[in-house]
Amino acid sequence: MIGPINDVDVAIIGAGFAGIGLGIRLARRRRESFVILERAHGVGGTWRDNRYPGVACDVPSHLYSFSFRPKPDWSRVFAPGDEIHGYLRECARDEGLDPHLRLGAEMQHARWDGTRWRIETSAGTYCARVLAVAAGRLSEPRIPEIPGLSDFAGPVFHSARWDGGADLEGRHVGVVGTGASAAQIVPALAGRAAGLVVFQRTPPWVVPRGDRAYTAQERRGFALDPGAERALREELFDEAERAIGARRRVRPDIDRLRQRALDHxxxxxxxxxxxxxxxxxxxxxxxxxxxxxxxxxxxRRDDVTLEPSALARVEKSTAIAASGAHHRVDALVLATGFWTTRLPFAQRIEGRHGLLAQRWADGMTAHASTAVHGFPNMFVINGPNASLGHNSAVYMIETQIDHVLGALDHLRTRPGTSLEVTAEAEEAYTREIDAMSEDTVWLQGGCASWYVDESSGRLTLLWPGTARSFRARNGTFDPVPYGGRAPA
Incomplete structure (x- = not known):
């Protein structure tokens, strides 16, 4: 039974993959009342926000979808962004989440009052026994501080806030960055713009994609034989899992991967x-x-210029690189990434001893990558050390959802109580993560990346092991780290 609109068992923050996934599981089990609080006016998270030309997933589509809600008719091996967005909208609609969605309800402040979470939003106040933060780590664009950028004469926008009204046809466009988003934007704009200049601070390693459309026969086969689709998913998963060896700098795994990129x-x-x-x-x-x-x-195109240095400053319509080179541009696209290790939502959540941002001042930590000491009945999905550098984020999200559902079952049998992970359990888990990370390429590879906390130098974004090991370690709720007793 759904409780009063302002008083629920579970409040979910965010309606991307994590929020929709948890919402589906809650709706199917029909035990808890819940709302999904979303600041935007539609579901989809990353795939709603990123609408740039060429946007697509880097994980095979049959792996980048819920195991409990497969989609047999993906159009391509790597799905375009609008198809993934459509999948999430379909999931929300067909699983009956519409009555639970509160769109245009941005979390402004959430505070634990000793028994419940009080959540102030732009659309009213909600109270919940449990707070599930599913706001993601690719939701807040990182805008570089570039002198003169605010006075640029033409349109300037981040790749995740694409300006559909900006006419780039026949214009000279600057693209700042050469990461995953820029790698899709540049080919999509090349030939449409009169000229492109790509500002490359650091060259990326690039490996072949091998994308293709699925045939109508293949799609029919997956629809008629769900076992075939599951078998493909398992094959894709196992192939991705084998890539962890290179991230651990195991030889010859890393040598083969490097040579593949160099050959490409x-x-x-x-x-x-x-x-x-x-x-x-x-x-x-x-x-x-x-x-x-x-x-x-x-x-390689004649109308594309690779500027092998960062954008240093802007003077009206001239983009000046760190190399000193001057480039005239009519528009600037900032493919400059996101705030990933210092998540902005942490500044809005207040636990027993202060803000989550203060708790994470030395880098994000969470027991089981999900629960934070000092924040009772709060669970973070897709947060500290819960992402992967080699496999599907959706698998990790589903693992954390299982952990949260186990915690809800535990709370259900104990009315009036709360769950708070002990400081000792969180610290022990953090030491475990640090030990696992020590010899990985993320810490020993000679680069600075958005996987690593810039202040502490710790790997705080990624799980430094296989996806299966994450599920084995964290997929089942255990009350002991929360000060409880192990199940009989």
Whole structure:
């Protein structure tokens, strides 16, 4: 039974993959009342916000979807962004989440009052026994502090806030960045714009993508035989899991991966000087690996200029690089990433001893990558050490959802009580993560990346092991770290 609109068992913050996934599981079990509080006016999270030309997933589509709600008719091996967005909208609609959605309800402040969470939003106040934070880590664009940027004469916008009204046809466009988003934007704009200049602070490692459309026969086969779709999902999962060896700097795994990228570069960029500018000087995997078949060909075009340094400043319509080179541009696209290790929502959540941002001042931590000492009945999905650098984030999200559902079952049998992980349990888990991370490419690869906390130097974003090991470690709720007794 759904409780009063302002008083529920569970309040979920965010309606992306994590929020929708938890909402579906709660709706199906029909035990708890819940709301999904979403600041935007539609569901979809990352896939609602990122609407830039060429946006698509870097994880195979049959793996980048809920195991409990498969989609047999994905159009391509790597789904376009609007198709993933459509999938999430369909999930919300068909699973009956509409009555639980509160769109345009941005969390402004959430405070634990000793028994419940009081959540102030832009659309009213909600009270909940449990707070599930599913706001993600790719939701707040990171805008670089570039002198003169605010006075730029033309349109300037972040890739995750694409300005559909900006006419880029036949214009000179600057793209700042060469990461995963830029690698999709540059080929999509090349040939449409009169000219592109791509500001590259650090070259990415790039491996072949191998995308293709699924045939009508394949899609029919998946629809008629769910077992075939599950078998493909398992095959894709196992293939992705094998990539963890390279991230752990295991040989010959990392050597093979590096050579694959170098061979791809040599095959697509015959010009020796350009190839030198595109060759990274850090170990492969230290930063996010770009998966693309069309980035290098786009950078070889006569109407595309690779500027091998960062954008340093802007003077009216001139973009000036750190190298001193001047480039006239009519528009600027900032493919500059997100706030990933210092999540903005942490400044709005107040536990027993203060703000979550204060608790995370030395870097994000959470027991089981989910629960934080000092924040009773709060669970963070897709937060500290819950992402992957080699496999599907959806698998990790489902694992954390199972953990949360186990906690809800525990609370259900204990009315009037709360769950708070002990400081000792959280500290022990953090030491475990640090030990696992020590020899990985993320800490030993010779780069600075958004996986690593810039203040503490700790790997705070990624789980430094296989996806299966994350599920084995964290997929089942255990009351002992919360000060309880183990199940009989």
């Amino acid at each position: 570069l040599a095959a697509q960029v015959p010009d020796e000087a350009l190839r030198a500018r595109l060759t990274p000087d850090y170990e492969i995997g230290c930063k996010r690996i770009v998966i693309s078949d069309d980035l290098y060909p786009a950078l």
